[in-house]
Amino acid sequence: MRKVAIVGIGITKFGELWEMSYRSLAAEAGLKAVEDAGLSGDEIDALYGGTMTPGLFTDGQEHGGPLLADAAGLTGIPSTRIEAACASGGAALRQAYISVGSGINDIVVAGGVEKMTDVLTPSATFALMGAGDQKWEGFYGVTFPALYAMMARRHMYEYGTTEEQMALVAVKNHANGSKNSNTQYPFKVTLDQVMNSTPIADPIKLLDCSPITDGAAAVILASEDKAKELTDTPIYIESSGMATDTLALHDRKSLSRTDAAIKAGKDAYKLAGITHNDVDLAEVHDCFTIAEILAIEALGFCNIGEGGKFTEEGETEMGGKIPVNTSGGLKAKGHPVGATGIAQAVEITEQLRGEAKARQVDGAEIALTHNVGGSGATCVVHIFKRRN
Amino acid sequence: MAVKGLPASWRKIPQRYNLIGDECKTCGERFFPPVTICPNCRRTGSLERYKFSGEGEIFSYTVVRAAQEGFDFQIPYFLGIIKLKEGPLVISQIVDSDPEEIDIGKKVKTVFRKVREDGSDGVIRYGYKFILDR
Numbered sequence: 001m002r003k004v005a006i007v008g009i010g011i012t013k014f015g016e017l018w019e020m021s022y023r024s025l026a027a028e029a030g031l032k033a034v035e036d037a038g039l040s041g042d043e044i045d046a047l048y049g050g051t052m053t054p055g056l057f058t059d060g061q062e063h064g065g066p067l068l069a070d071a072a073g074l075t076g077i078p079s080t081r082i083e084a085a086c087a088s089g090g091a092a093l094r095q096a097y098i099s100v101g102s103g104i105n106d107i108v109v110a111g112g113v114e115k116m117t118d119v120l121t122p123s124a125t126f127a128l129m130g131a132g133d134q135k136w137e138g139f140y141g142v143t144f145p146a147l148y149a150m151m152a153r154r155h156m157y158e159y160g161t162t163e164e165q166m167a168l169v170a171v172k173n174h175a176n177g178s179k180n181s182n183t184q185y186p187f188k189v190t191l192d193q194v195m196n197s198t199p200i201a202d203p204i205k206l207l208d209c210s211p212i213t214d215g216a217a218a219v220i221l222a223s224e225d226k227a228k229e230l231t232d233t234p235i236y237i238e239s240s241g242m243a244t245d246t247l248a249l250h251d252r253k254s255l256s257r258t259d260a261a262i263k264a265g266k267d268a269y270k271l272a273g274i275t276h277n278d279v280d281l282a283e284v285h286d287c288f289t290i291a292e293i294l295a296i297e298a299l300g301f302c303n304i305g306e307g308g309k310f311t312e313e314g315e316t317e318m319g320g321k322i323p324v325n326t327s328g329g330l331k332a333k334g335h336p337v338g339a340t341g342i343a344q345a346v347e348i349t350e351q352l353r354g355e356a357k358a359r360q361v362d363g364a365e366i367a368l369t370h371n372v373g374g375s376g377a378t379c380v381v382h383i384f385k386r387r388n
Numbered sequence: 389m390a391v392k393g394l395p396a397s398w399r400k401i402p403q404r405y406n407l408i409g410d411e412c413k414t415c416g417e418r419f420f421p422p423v424t425i426c427p428n429c430r431r432t433g434s435l436e437r438y439k440f441s442g443e444g445e446i447f448s449y450t451v452v453r454a455a456q457e458g459f460d461f462q463i464p465y466f467l468g469i470i471k472l473k474e475g476p477l478v479i480s481q482i483v484d485s486d487p488e489e490i491d492i493g494k495k496v497k498t499v500f501r502k503v504r505e506d507g508s509d510g511v512i513r514y515g516y517k518f519i520l521d522r
């Protein structure tokens with residue numbers, strides 16, 4: 001593997017963007033990334049686009065490869081749609097990383113996009129259930145909040161995790177998100193507001209959930225040589241780890257632990273030659289507040305079962321032992337499913353470049369992204385490093 | 389949602405109506421829902437159909453208050469992950485039970501019920517649900 005670096009980033013506003021289409025979102029993120037990298041576009045060798053289901057979320061449109069290349073004005077290059085449910089973005093980043101690392105391509109776009117608000121909420125809920133097991137979960141009326149609720153219930157039963165501890169994840173991520181201009185919900189929430197929000201699937205309440213969001217993000221990856229020509233601040237991708245688990249939650253070895261994340265994390269640490277102690281900040285997949293607790297445990301930032309307490313003690317806040325979701329996370333920033341994994345890489349790049357303004361983690365050198373598909377059936381972990 | 393033909397629903401009748409899964413004769417593990425290959429033994433596995441008793445206990449549960457299309461009329465409803473007596477975990481609704489009594493560890497058994505009306509194949513769908521077993 002050659003060294004690979006991020007040389008350009010682009011992201012749209014996240015939110016309910018009635019004036020923006022799937023194609024215009026993709027184009028905006030792509031063009032911003034190309035501009036940020038100082039390219040004309042002719043230098044781009046290939047594109048990998050993470051997108052979960054434009055067909056069900058919009059108008060039956062599939063064939064995402066040419067769709068995304070066309071939208072970004074890059075018709076002609078090899079362009080591949082990558083689908084791994086809510087981890088589609090992370091999986092696209094991994095393919096782009098492998099493609100440059102292998103030497104096949106020098107400059108590649110990894111993008112992610114989802115347009116989710118063109119359908120009504122029950123239809124979006126059905127489409128999202130495609131990330132689970134439609135045959136053995138969805139058929140019986142299972143929803144994603146319900147799956148995470150049953151994981152939360154088990155975590156509470158086995159480890160004594162409380163609803164307040166989960167709510168504190170939302171409080172923290174909204175506080176971080178209030179400093180991010182791209183965020184869907186850039187406001188703070190209180191513990192009481194989260195605890196008293198509408199129940200969705202007990203013990204999960206409305207403010208424990210990430211929203212339904214339109215948005216897109218893109219990063220440009222380059223080989224080390226090209227990266228040094230293009231920028232003074234290349235952000236290196238040190239490693240990529242990916243693992244799968246059973247599609248259905250009930251087939252797993254444990255409901256209170258995410259084994260794919262544990263494996264993806266271990267592989268990524270090993271390939272990067274670091275441990276969790278070396279990581280200065282992390283963007284993790286907080287589609288629900290319990291998901292962040294499961295993530296920080298899986299990644300080794302605290303022991304299994306202690307994620308609630310670790311959160312309560314403020315260790316994942318700005319200034320804590322390991323700041324988690326400085327962007328606001330999926331919770332506040334929004335969760336356009338295919339774009340999320342790339343948006344995480346955008347935040348990490350801003351942090352490691354030292355351009356995160358009010359959200360900046362001082363002296364950040366090494367950072368991590370953790371992107372989950374479904375209830376944990378896919379997990380993709382990337383480790384990034386700033387070098388002088 | 390796409391309009392489907394009938395075979396996809398017909399194919400799952402043994403499982404959904406009669407709780408028929410698989411037993412691997414090589415390692416002895418029982419699977420529900422059915423598997424396509426024994427994950428423990430792979431090529432050396434030997435799967436045979438196995439009918440589950442339908443008895444088990446609640447492993448985890450929730451109350452769904454915001455549903456996907458087709459289930460709106462049922463909310464709120466209980467969902468449970470049930471640990472079957474024979475080993476595997478399975479998910480379905482918990483019905484006709486006192487909400488105050490539903491908890492982890494409580495004994496349940498299957499009942500045969502209508503799951504939803506008017507699926508994408510135009511057929512009313514039936515299957516197993518669970519009730520508290522006292």
Ligand SMILES: [Zn+2]
Binds near residue numbers: 416426428433
């Ligand atoms: Zn076997």
